[in-house]
Amino acid sequence: MALDKEEMSEKVLAIAEALLNEGGAENLKARTIAEQAGISVGSVYNLFADLDEVHRAVNMRLLDRLGATGLAAMADLERQGVTDVQHRILAMAAAYVRFVEAHPGSWPAVLAFNRGRATRPGPDAYDALLDALFDIVAGVLKAGDFGLDDNRRALAARTLWSSVHGIVTSGYVANSNSRQAEEIWHQIELLVGVFVKGLEHGGAFAHAETKPE
Amino acid sequence: MALDKEEMSEKVLAIAEALLNEGGAENLKARTIAEQAGISVGSVYNLFADLDEVHRAVNMRLLDRLGATGLAAMADLERQGVTDVQHRILAMAAAYVRFVEAHPGSWPAVLAFNRGRATRPGPDAYDALLDALFDIVAGVLKAGDFGLDDNRRALAARTLWSSVHGIVTSGYVANSNSRQAEEIWHQIELLVGVFVKGLEHGGAFAHAETKPE
């Protein structure tokens, strides 16, 4: 009658996500999970190798959901017939901001996660999920008529999205009041506006002579 | 004959920085510090309230040094008579990248630090150090002849620097091989090129109609 192994894993992940959201990474405790899930500590370790694996699984779920949200936002605009690149990028960024705001505790944990482990096996499911986000942006850029080949467009997508990401995370390093939310959005508007204008005028090809050694 | 309280604090911070750099935040242990500093655990707590305070102090030192590095880089260009905005921003970004690469373990710890503590007393010494970085960028932008008032230039500086920051941190989430370093620099070049071009063409004033609620 009780829950399947699969179902119990999901229950544990849901609990873990809530814990992370409330108190960040240091709030993810084996005993708390066990208690809330109605199982013993040992059973948690039966489902997952260690707490890192739980944390990773939660993060992947979040990234997955974020991707789905972004795709949905793009599909909405498609349905409304919006093709303007700037609008679509801003909508994508807005989806990102909303997502981060909806997960105030767990999103920082996503970002801070991989730090510290020096070398990892190789290409990761993590990276795959991030690439999915980049691909959405690249798809939007493709609609704009900048003279970009595939490589350069992919680079532009990664650049733009990493920038949005930086704005959002920088913004939430400080105290998170509504002032911050406004500042973040102003920055994103400026970034996207300047970025699109810059691409239109060939700024992507303006090479500098100085590189660091 | 032994060390001053001040000197011992500095010794502890130097040890702490090394520990953070080697193994990230979870490598900052009271007992390790005590052992390496040749004092007892209790004495560490005499110098600092808790490990968080040690961590914060190390981070502030790092931010301070980063600011000094940036200022030095700008002064160098000044001496060489380089006034081109794009060159100067790229030099600033290069200084940032080099700094992050020089502190592979402790820099992530700087970024991940403030997360988790919900509300803080108010404006922080932390923020002040970050603002110093923004100010340098704003100073460079002032040299360029974009039609920006002070507020808008400050916003542009924060946007640009947060974007650089995002590129650097996104780049180092994944495995850090030399491929990554190149990718990061390509993104920065693209960002700065597009940003400057965009500002020149008034992209900063292109308002979008859609805002998230």
Next chain:
DNA sequence: AGCAGGAAATGAACATTGTTCAAGAGCTAT
């Protein structure tokens, strides 16, 4: 029904951590 065998759950036990604090050591001024 009874039973054997394996899988899963349990929670006591261990190691490691941050942090505290009573006891002592060292210093200084009288």
Next chain:
DNA sequence: ATAGCTCTTGAACAATGTTCATTTCCTGCT
């Protein structure tokens, strides 16, 4: 010398991640 003060010490406590021998539970077979 001694009282008083500060600083140091390291043992002790609580909280944590993780392990593993034991128990419990189920499943298939006779």
